[in-house]
Amino acid sequence: MIMSNSVEIPFSTTLLVRDTCLCLHAQRAARALARLFDDALRPAGLTNGQFSLMMSLNRPEPPPMGPVATLLAMDQTTLTAALKPLQRKGWVSVMENPRDRRGRLLALTGEGKAVLARALPIWKETHAALDQKLPEGSSARLRQDLQTVSGMTDETPAPAGSRRPPQGARAIGE
Amino acid sequence: MIMSNSVEIPFSTTLLVRDTCLCLHAQRAARALARLFDDALRPAGLTNGQFSLMMSLNRPEPPPMGPVATLLAMDQTTLTAALKPLQRKGWVSVMENPRDRRGRLLALTGEGKAVLARALPIWKETHAALDQKLPEGSSARLRQDLQTVSGMTDETPAPAGSRRPPQGARAIGE
DNA sequence: ACTAAAAAGATTGATATCAATATAAAATGA
DNA sequence: TCATTTTATATTGATATCAATCTTTTTAGT
Numbered sequence: 001m002i003m004s005n006s007v008e009i010p011f012s013t014t015l016l017v018r019d020t021c022l023c024l025h026a027q028r029a030a031r032a033l034a035r036l037f038d039d040a041l042r043p044a045g046l047t048n049g050q051f052s053l054m055m056s057l058n059r060p061e062p063p064p065m066g067p068v069a070t071l072l073a074m075d076q077t078t079l080t081a082a083l084k085p086l087q088r089k090g091w092v093s094v095m096e097n098p099r100d101r102r103g104r105l106l107a108l109t110g111e112g113k114a115v116l117a118r119a120l121p122i123w124k125e126t127h128a129a130l131d132q133k134l135p136e137g138s139s140a141r142l143r144q145d146l147q148t149v150s151g152m153t154d155e156t157p158a159p160a161g162s163r164r165p166p167q168g169a170r171a172i173g174e
Numbered sequence: 175m176i177m178s179n180s181v182e183i184p185f186s187t188t189l190l191v192r193d194t195c196l197c198l199h200a201q202r203a204a205r206a207l208a209r210l211f212d213d214a215l216r217p218a219g220l221t222n223g224q225f226s227l228m229m230s231l232n233r234p235e236p237p238p239m240g241p242v243a244t245l246l247a248m249d250q251t252t253l254t255a256a257l258k259p260l261q262r263k264g265w266v267s268v269m270e271n272p273r274d275r276r277g278r279l280l281a282l283t284g285e286g287k288a289v290l291a292r293a294l295p296i297w298k299e300t301h302a303a304l305d306q307k308l309p310e311g312s313s314a315r316l317r318q319d320l321q322t323v324s325g326m327t328d329e330t331p332a333p334a335g336s337r338r339p340p341q342g343a344r345a346i347g348e
Numbered sequence: 349a350c351t352a353a354a355a356a357g358a359t360t361g362a363t364a365t366c367a368a369t370a371t372a373a374a375a376t377g378a
Numbered sequence: 379t380c381a382t383t384t385t386a387t388a389t390t391g392a393t394a395t396c397a398a399t400c401t402t403t404t405t406a407g408t
Contacts, residue, residue: 013232022320047363075365101373130326146199274403276356
């Protein structure tokens, strides 16, 4: 009886995927960098994600949630969840937008700003040390390439039935 | 009364961090790529992480957990958790290592191999499309740079009291 | 062999992540 | 205005992620 065993993937293919998959490489680097910054920021009471989120809220005008989620390239529901512990700690305030009662406006509290200010020098040191350890030019090039990848996945040609509707502008400045 | 308000971080600093932080860029790219591959692999019943994990188990000899966790640059406890749904679905078997009863040996089941085989062409198409959308040469360069970053954070000079002890070799091949 | 130290995983608790879905408010069109 | 659609966000459920801690087993030192 011929029960095909042809579902076997050759080991060479495994090695190929391991070595070439950009998604895998990105996840690994993201995890490694997250640990690096989480460790460094721990004395400040922040994770890398919380640092990035709070830093993105340090603006002249409190932004609504959508643009912040887009800026961080995260799902809107992830942002809702990520805000919870920061609200609980009193570092971020989430208020109703008086001009559009569906929306929320996000802002750092005074204490939130203080926490962020204490974390900033740690970020600077950690990032400087990282830059230094990388081969000359790697840092800027990597940043550029990562930005390209992040941006690319947004710009789906929107085939008339896309599940995820646009969420407005993603820029902080300009 | 002079209550210093000097905890204010200038907006220009926020813009600097947004534009230069490699950790933030890596997290964003990782999230974007994860969504891309998760969407593509959904019909196969796998997430990008499950695909990578299962592919890393497609070897001649069932590996123990430590090296697999190291290969994926994830915490050992994360691997334990990530295996649960795959075990439940009967795609991965976790057996005691007869030669070291502390350890486990990880292997794909027949059904796991079949699932992986069905996912492989999706990965190929998705990755090819991604490569094509990237500027010429970006893909290989990005892969190289990401690898450098992932590797770097391991090689801590181990200051005689490091919390995370070494976990053995990380290579699949050679 | 015995004890101390090291190694391999598992468990718990907190946060992060996203899909699917729900709710409420605003915008649009007739 | 009123019904429909769109937009902005929240909720639920499942998985992912890691720190802290625990158990079991092996290894080293004596």
